[in-house]
Amino acid sequence: MVYLDLITNLALLVALSVVSGFIDKRWPRSTRLGVLMQGALFGGAAVIGMLHPLNMGPGLIFDGRSVMVSLCALFFGPWAASVAGLMTIACRIGVGGVGTIMGVLVILSSAGIGLFAHVRLLKATEPPSTRNLYLFGLVVHLVMVALMLTLPESIIISTIKRVGIPVILLYPLATILVGKILSDQVSAIQHAEVLRTSEEKYKSVFEAANAGKSITLLTGEINVNQAFCDMLGYTKEELKNKKWQDVTPADGIEATQKIVDSLLQGKEDSARFNKRYTHKNGSYIWTDVSVVVHRDADRNPLYFITTIIDITERKRTEEALRESEEKFRVLVDSTPAAVMLYQDDRWIYANKAAETICGYSVKELLTMHFWDFIHPDYKSVIQKHGRKRQQGEKTTNRHEFKIIAKDGTEKWVDLSGASTTVQGRLAGIISILDITERKRAEEALRASDAQLRAVLDATPFPIAIMDAQDNNIEYWSQSALALFGHTAPTTPEWYQLAYPDSEYRREVIDRWKPSLETARLSGRPVNTGEYRISCHDGSARVCELYATFLSNKLIVTFRDVTDLKHSDDLLKLKNLVFDASFAANSIADLEGVVTEVNNAFLQIWGYPSKDEVVGNPISYFFKDMGEAVAAVTAINVNGQWQGDFTARKRDGSTFKGYAVATVIRDRNGKVTGYQSSMVDITSQRKAESQREAALEEIRNLNKNLEQRIKERTAELKETIDLLEETNKAFVGRELRIIELKEQIAELEAKITAMY
Template sequence: MDSHDKPADLRATPSSAKRLLHRSLALAGLALVVLLVLSGKWWAARSNQAVAATERAASLPALNDATGWIGLALLVVVLGVALSLGFRSIRNYRFAVDFAHRATAVTEFNQRRLMDFVELSSDWLWETDIEHRFTLMSEGMRSMANMDSAEFVGAHLWELPCNNMDAGRWSDHQQRLAKHEPFTLLISRYDLSGALRHLEFVGKPLFRHGHFEGYRGVGRDLTQRINAERELRDSEERFRTLVEGSFDWFWEQDTQFRFTRLVTSPRNEHDLDIDAVIGKTRWALAEAIGTEPHWKAHVLRCEQHESFSDFVYSRRMSDGSISWFSASGRPYYDDAGRFCGYRGVARDITAERNIQLALAASEARYRTTFEHAPVGIITLDADGRRQSVNAAFAHMLGYPRRVLLGRDFRTFTHPDDQAADDQAYRAFVSGQISSHQGEKRYVHQDGHTVWAHISVTALRDEHRGLKGFITIVEDITARVVAQRERRAAESRYRRLVDVTPDGIIVHRDDRILFANAAATHVFGAPNTTALLNTPLSRFFEKPHTEDARKSLALNRHHQAGQTLPRAQFRFQALSGTDVEVESTGVVVDFEGGPATLRVIRDISDRVLAERALQESRTRYQEVVESVNEVIFQTDLNGVFTFLNPAWTQISGHPIDSSVGQPLASFLHPDDRGRARVLFKRLNAGAAHDEIMELRIRTTEGEIRWLEAHARQMIRSAGGTIGIMGSLDDITTRKVAELTLKNVNMELEARVRARTAELEASNRELEAFSYSVSHDLRAPLRAIEGFASILQEDMAERLDATSGAYLARIRAATLRMAHLIDDLIELARLTRQTLRRENIDLSQLVEEITTEMRHESPERVVDIDITPGLTAHADRALMRVVLENLLRNAWKFSASQAVTQIAFFATRDEDEVMFCVADNGVGFDMAYADKLFQPFNRLHVTSEYAGSGIGLATVARIIQRHGGQIRAESAPGEGARFSFSIGH
């Protein structure tokens, strides 16, 4: 029977009784009518006794006849039965009515109880019609799922917005409904507040007299369970990842420190015979001698049942190799407190140990290179102070090393170069450059100037923060002096050219007709007059006099304006010295006839220079052919035009076949594009030498690294004619650099992995702290509640000491509750997502101080707020920071006659620091490091209230913003808290 059918049947019982009563009354009435009719006839017969005897005789036997009396008796019986049935029907009707009232009351009570249960439970009821539209949705949906039940009434479920359902899933659901099958459906939709809810609908079909009338069921809000299951899965996954990623083995030991269990991590690739380990101690496996100090200390620690961490030891494996392990463990006890053994983890650190040894060897090689390098090498910290210098640099300046160490990089720099050093340092600090090259001057110990070429490289951490510098210093004093001397010689030569122009003469028929002042110097005459009418042939030696005269004489074919070919002569000046001259001439008309105008240039120096140049070229060729570096020259397209023999030694390619080939054809394919860029920069007019590292492939297939130094070749008349430079074989150095770089990259990867593990552990600890803080509330409430009941109910029966104890219990629980609230707030702030925006800190300070003034209107307060101080930060979190700092200043300056609080900003090395200062009691800076730790207080609670969480909360918020916070104070002199906000 359906739950709605039973009350209807019970209510039908009185109506059935009424119908029975009506029938009984009708039957009794009919019997009464019949009885009255027969009685009337009988009465009429008695009254007519005087009728004729025949008639009376005929009638009396009818009355006295037994049959008549029987009929009368039957009539009376029928009448009695009818009356009895009537009275019985009336009694049954009254019973049915009473029973119906009682059943209705029970049904209504059960209905009310059912509705109360529905309203108070986590489920709600619903019904649909035959078209699957909702006809009923109880109000429990609003209280349980925060959704409007009216939205469902009259609608199909699939017409409502759902996040997890698509057309295919709705189609499957509708097919189940069409088959009138029970169903369970889970949907996700947003509630009235916009939160995503997960709802479960469980329904079964309704049938009445075999006809389908719809569905009836219950709904449940499974949001918390689904979210909890999801968080549980995530937590289990994090825990599993943490466990599998944190160690190689998990182990257990008994009370005799023998291994009883050894579990290998899934990621552990080390093949360890577990059966050979079980039943043995750690020092037995390592074959350790008990007298070794570190083993002796470890065994003693275990015997004292103390925890140990990262105990490092070595062990010879079955294959003869030595492996290193790091073990950590802690003792565990049973419920009775008896020592049961140790549990812990172990890691295979063989690779790390080998890397440490390799790193030590690399450090030794670096130290050897550092000490014996022919150039000066300096390392500086981020502030520019020298941390180490090698012997070459100390010798360069003439100072002992102890004098150079710890000094600023500007120390011993020439005063004229200190401004350039400062500018370069600022560029390093601001991140504009990471390397710098240039020339600078130092002041030697004896006072003379040392010229140096410096190469500075910045050392930065993974966040691009400046850690220090490495500087290479090369002494170029000799080169600078040589350049100066060369420039001075060139200047003297230019002045000589300016004051001694070429000699000019005009001659005809071997006679000098005109000579300028410069010609007197060429021919060695005291003045120009001494040269006039002097034969040119006299300046030539006897054997060559006639030949010279013929070559200088005009012939009939020469005409005015005709240029004569360039000629070079050697003659003897009037002073008796031999002079080499170069002459160019032109036929001119002079004093009525043709003559030769000749420009004579004394090239004696040039000839001598050419001879010296030839000798220099010979020496240069010998040097070029003997050096180990490749000397090359190319055209503008990078095609070799010259190579020295070192090319064949390094590359194996013959010089004859290499000249005429482009440099790029010998390079590694990955470096050819870089080489083209190098030549492009040089052809574009690079102002300095270009340096680039390139790789070539030798004839034997070997890859060798070369350091290329290239510059333009300029014509004497201007313009680039090609590229020249050198190629230095740096293969050995490059291999060492790449090896060291790979080692450093591996170390950095390990550091990042360890950092990620620590961050995950910190997040788990914060979640654990938050959960424990919540779980502590229940016992505290119980303690406080029972203490309150005892204090109220037994106040008259307790003595003063017991009452004081109860008061102290309640006060302690109250303090503990405040501490838990602060811990929860600290954990909440740690997990809260940062929402940065531009906020006016000055306005926030104004609002907070206004609230504090209203709380204590009797105090005299002088508050100085610098207006317009803004920051890009989370508004809610920054209000927590400012409120904690300002209320601390308010609290600890309460003893002053006039409280002074200031909010302002300062700049510290390009970083803005916001400050809150007061004139309160202050504190000793020796304990400043404890200020920002939870529950650490510098003043007793009786003097100043508080839980010791406020400044820890402030420090955590500032740290999450990427800033820093510090405190400055002295007892009785107030305090100042300064904080910055990261970008």
């Protein structure tokens, strides 16, 4: 299969290289435009090959770009090589995958080797020989095989084993094929210049002929008579300098060229054949062509004399019959599927693909029963349905089973069958595709799927895999079961478990479905939003759901944001407390520059907006710079500070404030800034001052009162002493003294009351 795929790819590129000659005729390679167009042709051909490559795995492709880029550089030089190289590099990078680096290096090395050979090998009078073309192709592709070492280590050996030999064998041959086409174009251009001098020879001989006549140069230029012009609907002026290829359909050029080449090689001196010409109106004219080559004395060809007779009507009748047969033959021979007919239990027709799949030649197959190479495990079933099919009975027309090829290899095939008639008798017709590789891939996919599920089970994010219609849930990761405590096999059942509240369930579905369509159309993961999911234990988890479509599956990833939501709620609460506080709150960075304040701060300091506050240093809001420095120093040393200070408002006035400030630390304990909370205590301090003055006045009054009491007490003591002396002097007058004492006591009470 590797050889077949590579040959198919290279054959496409060889075919596309023929277009180079057409470009060279219209835009010669001697002009910059011609060279650039050749670069675009070869780059485009290489890109087409890259889009239909031998695919060795994701991003690991092999195609004929090295052939096209190297030959483009060899034959057309650096400008063309640059255009082709840039186109193929861009395409290879766009394809991407593990082989990107190798692919780009192969393009660059091919262009480099081609440019080196352009200088050393290509000469204006001598195109490269077949030997040189082979050596050139061999060098380019030995380098290509060496560059396989740039692939990931895990696939280097297997890649070299699988494609190394095909590359070394096939690619140099493709280089020879394309190189010879280009060499022939160079030779044709050179020869055209030599032969153009004989264009007018024998012109008058043909003018009177009723049949179409043409003197054709070896390079293809035609000089025709009026009968030929009338046949194709052109004037002589319109056909001037035209080549026979220009009035020949593209699919007929190769066959005609082979006849021309045979004449040029001296195998024949004349030839007769049928060919088509293209009428001016686009229709085809079938002709009977007789051509004679005229040679010089050394038998070197000089030019052709051609007679052309219109046989269109005859050919239409023949073509109608041949067309239906040809379509079937081309279709059958070009398909990779084996197409086979059987009648009376034996094969009566098999195409080339049947030989490839079964290993038997067509001659061998035509001697076999249609069940002879069927694997024993499936032979009876296929024999039963095959006989029903050849008898025109209704039966199963699609089977997958194994066959045993001629070399003993067991292969899986996919058979599609139907009934038909051949020569008026019932027969069976089948097509067989070799699906061995697909079966192996399916097995590998199953193993890979098991590995993937193991990886998904190990991931902490819950994951669900469901069908693209969002109906059946095919897989739940272990982390989903661990988080939710329950799962469900279908989406409706999951809705019931995860969203038991019917109203909320409808809300979820209304949000989920549009997001799912967005993911389906975009082909990218889509965050469908947050959903509150009920768990088996009665708790609820808030999850973000991400939806993405891969192939025919819907992948849903759950991101549990419950704790994050709680943290967000706490942060919002803190911000609310910060903003709603009556105290002036502020935050500053490590440079002491204010980064955030609340409304109370603006009101107390007299600022209309935060814009005038944020960006100023802390000291800007202190009247005394010394107080600011002391506060900041205390915070840096102790991690906090509290105390009174004199603040300066926006209008320059001052007030007394009491502040508490601390450092702000991150989760790792690193200081990231400062925060403070302040209240205006101007009124409090003023009241305290007034209270202190009143207390001082009271203390002074108390001192005066105490002094007066002392003076009165001394006076009373003298009076009492006098009374006692009087009492002593006047015995028997005690009652009077008692009365006097009572009067003195009353007097002291009155004095006390006065003060």
